[in-house]
Amino acid sequence: MSENIRIALAGNPNAGKTTLFNALTGSNQFVGNWPGVTxxxxxxxxxxxxxxxxxxxxxxxxxxxxxxxxxxARNYLVGERPDVILNIVDATNLERNLYLTTQLVELGIPxxxxxxxxxxxKKSGDKINTEELSRQLGCKIVEISALKGTGxxxxxxxxxxxxGEIKTVPQHTFSGPVEHAIAHIEEAVVHSLPDEQQRWxxxxxxxxxxxxxxSLKLDKASLEHIETDIKSAEKELDDDxxxxxxxxxxxxxxxxxxxxxxxxxxxxxxxxxxIDRIVTNRWLGLPIFAVIMFFVYWLSMVGIGASATDxxxxxxxxxxxxxxxxxxxxxxxxxxxYGDTPAILEALEAGEKTYVTVDDxxxxxxxxxxxxxxxxxxAKSMAEKYGEEGPDxxxxxxxxxxxxxxxxxxxxxxxxxxxxxxxxxxGIVAGVGAVLGFVPQMLVLFLLLAFLEACGxxxxxxxxxxxxxxxxxxxxxxxxxxxxxxxxxxxxxxxxRTIENERDRRMTxxxxxxxxxxxxxxxxxxxxxxxxxxxxxxxxxxxxIGMAAIIISGIMLKKTKMFSGNPAPFVMELxxxxxxxxxxxxxxxxxxxxSFIKKAGSIILLSTIVVWFTSFFGWTEEGFGMLAxxxxxxxxxxxxxxCIAWIFAPLGWGNWQAAVxxxxxxxxxxxxxxxxxxxxxxxxxxxxxxxxxxFTTVTGxxxxxxxxxCAPCFAAIGAIKREMNNAKWTWFxxxxxxxxxxxxxxxxxxxxxxxxxxxxxxxxxxxxxSVCVIxxxxxxxxxxxxxxxxxxxVK
Numbered sequence: 019m020s021e022n023i024r025i026a027l028a029g030n031p032n033a034g035k036t037t038l039f040n041a042l043t044g045s046n047q048f049v050g051n052w053p054g055v056t057x058x059x060x061x062x063x064x065x066x067x068x069x070x071x072x073x074x075x076x077x078x079x080x081x082x083x084x085x086x087x088x089x090x091a092r093n094y095l096v097g098e099r100p101d102v103i104l105n106i107v108d109a110t111n112l113e114r115n116l117y118l119t120t121q122l123v124e125l126g127i128p129x130x131x132x133x134x135x136x137x138x139x140k141k142s143g144d145k146i147n148t149e150e151l152s153r154q155l156g157c158k159i160v161e162i163s164a165l166k167g168t169g170x171x172x173x174x175x176x177x178x179x180x181x182g183e184i185k186t187v188p189q190h191t192f193s194g195p196v197e198h199a200i201a202h203i204e205e206a207v208v209h210s211l212p213d214e215q216q217r218w219x220x221x222x223x224x225x226x227x228x229x230x231x232x233s234l235k236l237d238k239a240s241l242e243h244i245e246t247d248i249k250s251a252e253k254e255l256d257d258d259x260x261x262x263x264x265x266x267x268x269x270x271x272x273x274x275x276x277x278x279x280x281x282x283x284x285x286x287x288x289x290x291x292x293i294d295r296i297v298t299n300r301w302l303g304l305p306i307f308a309v310i311m312f313f314v315y316w317l318s319m320v321g322i323g324a325s326a327t328d329x330x331x332x333x334x335x336x337x338x339x340x341x342x343x344x345x346x347x348x349x350x351x352x353x354x355x356y357g358d359t360p361a362i363l364e365a366l367e368a369g370e371k372t373y374v375t376v377d378d379x380x381x382x383x384x385x386x387x388x389x390x391x392x393x394x395x396x397a398k399s400m401a402e403k404y405g406e407e408g409p410d411x412x413x414x415x416x417x418x419x420x421x422x423x424x425x426x427x428x429x430x431x432x433x434x435x436x437x438x439x440x441x442x443x444x445g446i447v448a449g450v451g452a453v454l455g456f457v458p459q460m461l462v463l464f465l466l467l468a469f470l471e472a473c474g475x476x477x478x479x480x481x482x483x484x485x486x487x488x489x490x491x492x493x494x495x496x497x498x499x500x501x502x503x504x505x506x507x508x509x510x511x512x513x514x515r516t517i518e519n520e521r522d523r524r525m526t527x528x529x530x531x532x533x534x535x536x537x538x539x540x541x542x543x544x545x546x547x548x549x550x551x552x553x554x555x556x557x558x559x560x561x562x563i564g565m566a567a568i569i570i571s572g573i574m575l576k577k578t579k580m581f582s583g584n585p586a587p588f589v590m591e592l593x594x595x596x597x598x599x600x601x602x603x604x605x606x607x608x609x610x611x612x613s614f615i616k617k618a619g620s621i622i623l624l625s626t627i628v629v630w631f632t633s634f635f636g637w638t639e640e641g642f643g644m645l646a647x648x649x650x651x652x653x654x655x656x657x658x659x660x661c662i663a664w665i666f667a668p669l670g671w672g673n674w675q676a677a678v679x680x681x682x683x684x685x686x687x688x689x690x691x692x693x694x695x696x697x698x699x700x701x702x703x704x705x706x707x708x709x710x711x712x713f714t715t716v717t718g719x720x721x722x723x724x725x726x727x728c729a730p731c732f733a734a735i736g737a738i739k740r741e742m743n744n745a746k747w748t749w750f751x752x753x754x755x756x757x758x759x760x761x762x763x764x765x766x767x768x769x770x771x772x773x774x775x776x777x778x779x780x781x782x783x784x785x786x787x788s789v790c791v792i793x794x795x796x797x798x799x800x801x802x803x804x805x806x807x808x809x810x811x812v813k
Contacts, residue, residue: 103127320553371375441627444634549709
């Protein structure tokens, strides 16, 4: 058994590093942060080797200090010096991946290469001579398929063996002028370092690496001495030092591949290339993406997800359900036979000769229907057969009571006081249940997004959107945080570190949370189901509204002094298309879903308790005390909400319930659903029915838009503060998000009401003015010195 061995897992993004890490460590993983930064640090114990720790370094392309990930990885390798580096290399893209390898072997640390995706290489007919490749690189190579799990433990065992051997010695040399300069640097300034580290430091000094020069603390005389050799090499090779090293590395790699890699049918397009010709096409790429995302949201919100959520809301967190559907059909037949009996009996009791029916979802009433003697007799017969309450679903098949029924029965047996029963049933169960009821839809969405990411499609979308984003002053790198942000806004904001340009990075931080995160999915589903009949168009539009908000913001912000300038270049590997393993997709889905469920059991639980207490306690004529369901307008929460409701009146939903829900959404976006469940679900109508009455389609969509685009939850705001590292920039970001959301929501409300024939002149004037300002910023405004005033606000 090996003890106290540290294996560093290094490789390019999309090379399969995370898949390999999961395969090597399984559930023995622990997550923290790297010292001094908030980049996630993943470590795990190697299976069946308790003393071997595997550290998963951030995915990087090189050890040059351009991004925070590269700095973190390099600091760990150079400063911590693990016992061995397990370098995962994408065998389908050797040239690009081996660039990092040539740098790793110079660190003086044993290196073992895990040549990943060899199954795809063999399938394509390509041939890699791993023995020759190993000889030329000077390190052991193990063929693996991280996706299928083949060869992964063999690679780990080789890494353990290499940890106790001599350090890997680089086999390649640079051209004469470069080697001469490097030798001189080794002799002059890095000779005091350990022998195995001298070459790497000398190369970095030759490249004028700021962080290395700073760490060496060289005096002015030494710098001037070595600068002569560097300039001499630059003059002779007619290029700058960093470019010289880069070019010569690729020349060296090309020479290696010439003798060790043979491509089968090199003139024929691969299957991935054929697919890319369609999905990354200049004209077809975006429409295909739109169709795919519509299909994803349709499956999540309407198809598979809707039926599962209906079961969760109506069954698990409702009255109950028939186990395995046993008895459902018999109950439905009885309910259909019972029909309009309650409405007929009510009309007869009132002495009326007609009755009307009410749609359970839309609450729309039908035209009056005549009550004939035959109809009256049939209604009385049904009442005798099923009782005035109608058929009881528990009388058919195998009936499983819902959580509220079970909890209610338990509280009744225990003789619990009225206020405690209300807190548990109307507060905790109703509030948390309203949120958890949407978990099935979320899991379906996370499953489909995980599949798109794992199969390689989302990497293509970053490429497609780069062409669009670049026209508006944004980099395709901004899409990566957006993609990560679909799960949670916090890691999405943190993912902005891959953007080198500080202005682009800040702008990405400000706009990333416009994309609907997992916490907003229940809210989107609630509005879509209650007000729009579960329309998939509403759910899908939320995603594209977020993207449009990012593009519009990018155009406008780029025309200010704070953010002006060319976007950062975007370089990204496009992995070959492949079917992901079921385990990896399910793991990704569960990690996102479990994070949401844990939040529901902590933050949302506490929030619903606070919302319930402030909703059901207040002042009446009899004094302060617990309120009845028809007295909520006198509650503490109603008083607070009434003080801020006027702010949202121009948006069409200036009632205290909606205002309060928007504010509680700042704690956690799921709270909007929990708050709505308590405030709208406590009367005779269900929460869905009450929402349908409280909002029109216009004001409902306006409410949706505002809460999609306004400031994110407190956790994400905290991430913004950490990434901005400046209080003024943080407040500027929050104010911009809220202001932008307010304007767009105002435009939706006022123009929607205009088309519906419900005009508010003052509101419409403000909406038109807002549109004019946005159009001016988008199409007519040019950067000028006048924007210095705006820049000084957050300077």
